[in-house]
Structures are given as structure tokens and as C-alpha cells.
Amino acid sequence: MARSAKLVTVALEAAGLSKRFAGRVAVHNVSFTLKAGEVLALIGPNGAGKTTLLSMLAGGLAPSAGELHPSGAAGIGWVPQQTAIYSKLSIAENLRLFARLEGVTEPETAVDAMLEQTGLRERSDDAVGRLSGGNRQRVNIAVGLIANPAVLLLDEPTASLDPRQRARLWEFINLRVAAGTSVAFATHEIGEAERYASQLLLLADGEMLFLGSPAELCTAAQEGNLDRAFLALLAARGH
Ligand SMILES: Nc1ncnc2c1ncn2[C@@H]1O[C@H](COP(=O)(O)OP(=O)(O)OP(=O)(O)O)[C@@H](O)[C@H]1O
Ligand SMILES: [Mg+2]
DSSP states (O other): OOOOOOEEEEEEEEEEEEEEEEEEEEEEEEEHHHHHHHEEEEEEETSSSHHHHHHHHHHHHHEEEEEEESSSSSTTTEEOSOSSSTSBBHHHHHHHHHHHHTOOOSSHHHHHHHHHHTTTTTGSSSSGGSSSSHHHHHHHHHHHHHHHHSEEESSSSTOOHHHHHHHHHHHHHHHHHHHTOOOEOOOHHHHHHHHHHEEEEEEETTTTEEEEEEHHHHHHHHHHHOOOHHHHHHHHHTT
């Protein structure tokens, strides 16, 4: 009986990616592959280069060196830490505006799909400024997803949310992951990285100290707990 081969599609590939700002290295020689439907967490101390790396992946910042496939913003959804949505506009108006800005061919269909997926249809006429932090962040992510990108990049998406709002937001993101969207996100919550990511990329002072699964990080640091493994690996490398 013929068996169909399981094709592994690469959604995003970075090879030797670096960024300098006026002689200062923010990201140095980062390489990784993100497969379709895979979730990667960027972890590392403040100033490690996580936002700089995400900005390059999003096509918003030109690398100083290295290769990126695909390059540019096509097929990439970008959810920056500072929300770009307009607080005085309603949820539907924001989605419609960004669908047009992104050149979505059928904006109303895309808006409708996002209202459905966010579970915010009954709030669609409410001004975004009146929403809870968790719901506002759903709209922010829906804007990143409006053009149905293959890859979604998120910078500390749950930073200001309580644990319940955080779990609800991940339910929403994971629906897209189950449908084949790849995700890379930055976080300071090691527990969140462990729970939702299959790959961890540990950055410190722009250097990639580790790339692998949470279990592999524990093994590398000889620690049973990921929080301790993270700190131990940083300390061992002088951070
Ligand atoms: N536009 C810029 N011009 C000059 N330096 C920059 C610029 N953007 C970032 N940097 C520097 O690059 C380094 C990495 O910063 P980045 O914001 O990427 O870190 P991060 O890991 O996202 O930190 P945090 O956890 O605090 O968000 C820092 O030293 C920062 O000061
Ligand atoms: Mg950052």
C-alpha cells in the first residue's frame, strides 16, 4: 500500500543573521529553521536582542549580515509590543482598516473570519480603548493575522496579562498553530516558553547561547527545572 511521505515545510529560515547599530552588535550570527506549524520561543535577558531579531524576521529592519528566507514582510504577520491599533476605532473598524492597508483581496471576509476566531463578534462595534487588556491584545494579534500569514511573530504578547487572560490568548494563537501557522514569540516567562514552544532560542548580548527543545535545555544545564536551567546556562556563559 502506498504511503504518502510526510513533507516538512520550512516556513522561515535564518542563516548567520546579525545586526549592528552604530558599531554595537545587537544580534550576532543567529541561525535557525522554523517549520510549518512549529512554535519557537525567544528567551533571554533584557537587551539580549529578541526584539531586534523579531524586527529583522518581520522585514522591518535590514540585517547587517546573514540570509533570511523568505525575506521581506510578505507572508509574515507582525505583532509588536507597542500596539498599532487605534483606541477610538471599534474592533471591526480597526480590522477593516488594517485589512485594507495590508491589501487583503476580500477585506470583509477577512474581518468576519477574525471576529469569529477572536470570539469578539458581539463586541465588534465597541471602541478598542474600552476593552480589557486581554481582549485588546486579541485584536492586536488579529491585526497581525488579517492577511492570513504563514508565520506569526509576536513580541512579548502576554506581558501585561493575568494568567487567565494569558491562557485564553494562547488558546486563540494555538488554533492558528493547529491550522499550520508557524509562530515565533519573545517572552520573559520561562513557564510560558516551556508550555507553548517546541523550540527555545536563548539569546544573551546578541549571542545565540542555545537552540533546542525545553528538555534539551534542561539536559544541557543538568537541571531538572527549566527556570533553573535557563539561569544556570546564562551563568555558565558569563551572563
Ligand atoms: N534602534 C536602535 N539603535 C541603537 N541600538 C539599538 C536599537 N534597537 C535596539 N538597540 C540595542 O540593541 C540591543 C538589543 O535590544 P533589543 O531591544 O533587541 O533587546 P530585547 O532582548 O528585546 O530586550 P527586552 O527584553 O528588554 O525587550 C540593546 O543593547 C539595545 O540598546
Ligand atoms: Mg524586546
